[in-house]
Amino acid sequence: MEKTDGNVSESGNEMTLDSVRDSLIRQEDSIVFSLIERAKFRFNSPTYQESNHYASIPGFSGSLIRFFVKESEFLQAKAGRYQNPEEHAFFPDELPPSSVPPHTFPLVLHPAAASINVNNKIWDFYFNKFLPLLTVPGDDGNYATTASSDLACLQAISRRIHYGNFVAEVKFRDAPHDYEPAIRAQDRDALMKLLTFEAVEEMVKKRVAKKAMTFGQEVSLNSTESKGEYKVDPPLVSRLYDEWIMPLTKLVEVEYLLRRLD
Amino acid sequence: MEKTDGNVSESGNEMTLDSVRDSLIRQEDSIVFSLIERAKFRFNSPTYQESNHYASIPGFSGSLIRFFVKESEFLQAKAGRYQNPEEHAFFPDELPPSSVPPHTFPLVLHPAAASINVNNKIWDFYFNKFLPLLTVPGDDGNYATTASSDLACLQAISRRIHYGNFVAEVKFRDAPHDYEPAIRAQDRDALMKLLTFEAVEEMVKKRVAKKAMTFGQEVSLNSTESKGEYKVDPPLVSRLYDEWIMPLTKLVEVEYLLRRLD
Numbered sequence: 039m040e041k042t043d044g045n046v047s048e049s050g051n052e053m054t055l056d057s058v059r060d061s062l063i064r065q066e067d068s069i070v071f072s073l074i075e076r077a078k079f080r081f082n083s084p085t086y087q088e089s090n091h092y093a094s095i096p097g098f099s100g101s102l103i104r105f106f107v108k109e110s111e112f113l114q115a116k117a118g119r120y121q122n123p124e125e126h127a128f129f130p131d132e133l134p135p136s137s138v139p140p141h142t143f144p145l146v147l148h149p150a151a152a153s154i155n156v157n158n159k160i161w162d163f164y165f166n167k168f169l170p171l172l173t174v175p176g177d178d179g180n181y182a183t184t185a186s187s188d189l190a191c192l193q194a195i196s197r198r199i200h201y202g203n204f205v206a207e208v209k210f211r212d213a214p215h216d217y218e219p220a221i222r223a224q225d226r227d228a229l230m231k232l233l234t235f236e237a238v239e240e241m242v243k244k245r246v247a248k249k250a251m252t253f254g255q256e257v258s259l260n261s262t263e264s265k266g267e268y269k270v271d272p273p274l275v276s277r278l279y280d281e282w283i284m285p286l287t288k289l290v291e292v293e294y295l296l297r298r299l300d
Numbered sequence: 301m302e303k304t305d306g307n308v309s310e311s312g313n314e315m316t317l318d319s320v321r322d323s324l325i326r327q328e329d330s331i332v333f334s335l336i337e338r339a340k341f342r343f344n345s346p347t348y349q350e351s352n353h354y355a356s357i358p359g360f361s362g363s364l365i366r367f368f369v370k371e372s373e374f375l376q377a378k379a380g381r382y383q384n385p386e387e388h389a390f391f392p393d394e395l396p397p398s399s400v401p402p403h404t405f406p407l408v409l410h411p412a413a414a415s416i417n418v419n420n421k422i423w424d425f426y427f428n429k430f431l432p433l434l435t436v437p438g439d440d441g442n443y444a445t446t447a448s449s450d451l452a453c454l455q456a457i458s459r460r461i462h463y464g465n466f467v468a469e470v471k472f473r474d475a476p477h478d479y480e481p482a483i484r485a486q487d488r489d490a491l492m493k494l495l496t497f498e499a500v501e502e503m504v505k506k507r508v509a510k511k512a513m514t515f516g517q518e519v520s521l522n523s524t525e526s527k528g529e530y531k532v533d534p535p536l537v538s539r540l541y542d543e544w545i546m547p548l549t550k551l552v553e554v555e556y557l558l559r560r561l562d
Contacts, residue, residue, distance in 0.1 A: 064340070067336070067519075067531075068337060068340075071333040071336070071337065071515075074329070074333070075330060075333065078326070078330075084400070084401060102379060102400055105379070106375070106379055109375050110372070110375065113368070113371050113372065113375065114444045114448065117364060117367070117368050117443060117444035117447055118443055118444045119444035119445060119448075121441070122441065122442060122445070125445075138346070138364055138443055138444075139346065141439075141440075141441025141442075141443070142441075143441060177403075178403075179383070179384065179403025179404070179405060180384060180403075181379060181380055181400055181403070182376045182379035182380045182381035182400075183381060183384070183387075185379055186376065186381075190452070241521060244521055245519065245520070245521050248519055248521065249519045252514065252515075252517070252519050253333075253514075253515050253519075255514070257329075257507065257510055257511045257514050257515075258507070259503060259506055259507050259510065269329075
């Protein structure tokens with residue numbers, strides 16, 4: 039296995055269906071790790087309250103999580119994070135320019151990709167639907183670490199979903215004639231059908247559940263047997279993929295293909 | 301298994317040798333996850349160059365990593381991270397006060413713990429010795445993500461090492477008479493001897509290598525057999541514990557005990 043298999047920058051213009059698939063598989067590990075780390079903490083509702091609790095942060099009103107993600111993205115933008123076409127900010131407006139020497143990432147995507155950002159949908163499902171299922175209710179006071187763990191989850195999930203741009207590009211290059219009629223007709227439903235492979239989706243759901251079992255087990259020297267207790271619930275990770283990650287990835291793919299011939 | 305077993309705030313004043321041990325074991329998982337995530341990227345030397353490459357960051361000269369960690373800690377301090385006695389900053393000077401409502405963390409430690417910070421030693425071994433062993437040489441351009449992954453590693457390792465304060469406290473409470481003579485004599489060597497259990501250290505080294513194998517394997521649906529390729533080198537994780545994490549944890553324990561009767 040190539041250690042750097044997750045990096046577009048490695049495969050460059052020789053990006054293939056296989057290299058894209060390898061990246062998606064590697065990204066599953068990152069997502070499962072980030073979920074396990076978030077689940078260590080309680081739900082910690084003060085992190086999310088849209089009240090004036092945090093009015094003492096100069097120049098900011100709103101929840102701690104919004105403050106934290108916005109400020110983190112501001113800092114990461116200065117460090118050049120969004121130079122990489124794999125990365126998308128949750129608060130893309132008013133980001134500062136990168137202050138680091140530019141790196142030339144290979145031009146793989148149609149320029150239309152730059153305008154596709156579904157992070158508002160990710161924010162919505164993650165905080166309103168998924169997080170209460172992932173965490174134990176209660177408050178352990180670790181709001182900053184909680185926010186930092188949420189950011190890691192959000193970024194890993196966002197990278198996976200927006201990787202749909204690359205998925206769509208390699209699928210298109212592989213068989214342009216299959217996609218062109220639906221693109222010219224701007225037919226979303228036809229594109230969605232072309233991009234849906236139920237057997238593959240079932241396999242992904244099984245694999246991420248297995249990863250949750252493997253990475254979320256208690257590893258001890260005495261035995262390799264699990265006690266059947268995991269740090270994240272394996273069916274919940276399947277559900278995360280089934281209900282949110284895979285549909286939103288396909289939405290990105292459709293949005294990208296609709297503009298692929300512009 | 302209690303999902304929140306890693307949190308001091310849960311166990312509070314009922315902290316026991318067992319709960320401390322459970323936290324140390326859970327923290328091993330976090331450390332291995334963070335190493336796997338950092339190893340995804342190349343060494344990426346521009347992240348560490350102390351040159352004037354980054355002079356375009358207003359008001360800052362020095363390496364990107366120093367800028368990134370310093371600014372991240374500034375933000376996390378505002379969000380209250382350092383309210384938790386488990387957390388220690390790498391750049392503790394000039395941190396802003398917390399802007400979030402205070403949470404009452406149980407008072408477990410002697411106040412002397414607040415003055416113990418070995419993060420400069422962690423910074424040194426991590427960047428100068430460990431990182432070149434962890435990563436593949438080269439440059440993939442992901443400097444911001446690299447810096448962010450380094451921060452996750454540094455914070456996980458720092459939390460583990462400074463947890464030595466809690467380890468020392470429960471050991472002291474468990475058998476104060478064993479430690480008092482060496483503390484009164486301010487005898488570092490005697491304390492170090494009292495705190496060293498070679499059989500336990502060997503077990504920890506084996507367990508973290510097993511975790512590297514378990515969490516760093518390629519999980520596939522077809523087989524549970526590993527191809528013997530891991531995302532981080534298991535003996536390197538043992539060595540990280542052997543050469544740096546366990547000695548520095550014991551240093552923190554000794555420093556704490558030396559002041560325990562003040």
